[in-house]
Amino acid sequence: MRGRLCEAGPRGRRGAPLGYPAILRGAERRRRHGAASATLVRNKTPQERDTMRLTIERMAYGPDGLAHTEDGKAVFVAGGVVGDVVEARVDSEDASLVRATVESVVEASPHRVEAPCPFVGVCGGCPWGALDRKTQLAAKEDNLRSALMRIGKFTADEVAALVRPIRSTRDAWGYRNKVELAPSVERGRVRLGMHGRDPKQIISVGSCPLFEKKYSRAIKAVAGALGYLGNSRDLSLDRVGVRASRRTGAVEVALWTPTGPFPRAHVARVLEDALAPTGIVRVMTKGEQRARRVSKVELLAGEGSWSEKIADGRMRVSAPSFFQVNTAAAEILIDLVMDALKPEPEDLAIDLYCGAGTFTMPLARRCDFVAAVEAYGPAVRDLRHNIDAANLSNVDIIGGDAVKEFPDQDADVLVVDPPRAGLAAEAVGLIASTSARDVAYVSCDPATLARDLARFRADGTFRVVSATPVDLFPQTFHCETVVHLTRNN
Structure with missing residues (x-):
């Protein structure tokens, strides 16, 4: 990023x-x-x-x-x-x-x-920025194939049959709806910038060519305003998130700080003068640096969440919640999941690691009932808001770990979108215990995906039909994959 x-x-x-x-x-x-x-x-x-x-x-x-x-x-x-x-x-x-x-x-x-x-190779966000797009896409396909063979133990012929051509959007730059700034002190002056390839290095920026082009001045405005304020008072900033949507016009600035005193009114006034965002929030955290947890989200000005239009719907997402940084490519994920599951009006669906509802809401519009499981508190609250705002009454929201709180109901179709660590070993058995005819597995890491597909193969309940890479993160090595598994007869 x-x-x-x-x-x-x-x-x-x-x-x-x-x-x-x-x-x-x-x-x-x-x-x-x-x-x-x-x-x-x-x-x-x-x-x-x-x-x-x-x-x-x-x-x-x-x-x-x-x-x-x-x-x-x-x-x-x-x-x-x-x-x-x-x-x-x-x-x-x-x-x-x-x-x-x-x-x-x-x-x-x-x-x-x-x-x-000019900082490709120095800044950490676009390490493949000096590589042409066609070659980037081919390399991402190759990395998926390699992981499936090395880790998943699929044969070359099997991989050739399973892996579909990579899907991508038109925009190779200017696609990100979110960036984060990190604070540093240089010669006694506070400044905000991007993490370098060396995470300890902070690079001052005027704009980021990966960030939403319509709001290119937002980064400079926020960095300048908070740098100015930080030189006269202690803001105790851990990081600053900036989200922007070309579809809704929403621009949010999120200030991540420890709990404690904070010049709320002054910060809000300066940021409003510099950028006029639709929302300014402070995300307060507690605990050690490596394991901080969100204590409270405080509204400083405007709206308390950021909005985006996606897949014929609208979602609101609070600052602590995850949302895909590439909205157009996230819609490709949704299309691939729905194509794999082909949900019917009478179907019961399960959505594991559902977040704020990226797949839950499209499923709810197509199915009779959806059980949605999410462990992260802010995402659960966002999901409840999004479901209510869309007037969807057929969703059971379950707060908790996907394994410990696995739904009691059965399922016809199931989608799973785990974090980078992939599925817990027990999850494969739990998914197999349902009568689901099809499963869509959305992965952000080829290695853990290959490991989990090997577990599905060993279990024997489901077989892999296809694996489609999606380029959510142009100029980087990261790639999402949507895998379609279907029940063995």
Whole structure:
């Protein structure tokens, strides 16, 4: 999410931004000097690290390109794209792999493009921004196939039959409805920016080419206003979320802070002057930094939630709740789920890990009854609001863990959209215990998806019909997948 057009940030020796342009500047120079083709070049001084001449073979499931040394060891190369020949600095090495960073591109790949962000490779949000879209899509398909074979133990022929062509939207940039800013203090001044590839690094930004284009000035306005305020008082900001919808015009600023005193009126007034958002909220949290929980959401100005139109409906989502950052691509997910399940008017449906209702509401419009299970309190409250606002009376909302609170009712169709960790081992058996004829599994991680599909195969109740990758996150390696499973006869 954090690809940026930045006002300030890391600079090379001659003052130019590091990243794509700086990397390529070395290519022509090295061609003129006839750089050698040695795999490993030892530097002359012990203070300098080794460098390698490498050819990037493919994109890994991660931000890096993948290459190999002459002896076959895998090298994950930050800043490399498939087809590049690069000089890469070795960052770390162990018995199984090497991690390296591109210092210069000796021969640029035909798949390399110049992104609208000069901090590709420096900022953490668009690590594949220098790779053309067609190659990104092919790499995501390949990563899904690889996971199904390596982890799921499906054969190459099975994978070829199961994996459908990747689905994508038109917008490769400007698709995100949400970004997050992180605070830092530099020379005594508070500033907000995006996390860099190194999460400890905060990069100041004026706009982000991944963020909704209609509201491109929102990031600069929010960062400037809160930076100004933070220099005269302690805001204790953990992070700041900005959500915007081109479909509804809703713009929300969410300030995440610990509990305690806060200049509510002053913050609201300055943000309203800077941006005029439709809502400003403060999300108060308690607990240790790594395990903080939401204590309260406080309305500072305007509306207390953000609204979006999706799949012929409208949803309101509070700041702590999850919502897909790519609305148009989320509609592809919904279409694929409905195509897999083909819900009928008399059907009973179960929606596990339902969130604020992305799949619950379309199912409720098509089925007789839906049991929706969600553990996260803010999402449960949002779901209740969305169901009531849509006048849907055929949904039983169950708050709790999907395994512990698995619905007592039976089901004709079932959808499951778990977090990145995938399904608990017990969930496969519980799903199999229903009489559901079809299951739609929506996954955000190919590895845990492949593991879970292997569990379904071992159980024997369901077989995999298809797996369709969906490009929800252009310019990154992340990819969603919708899998259709049907009951064995």
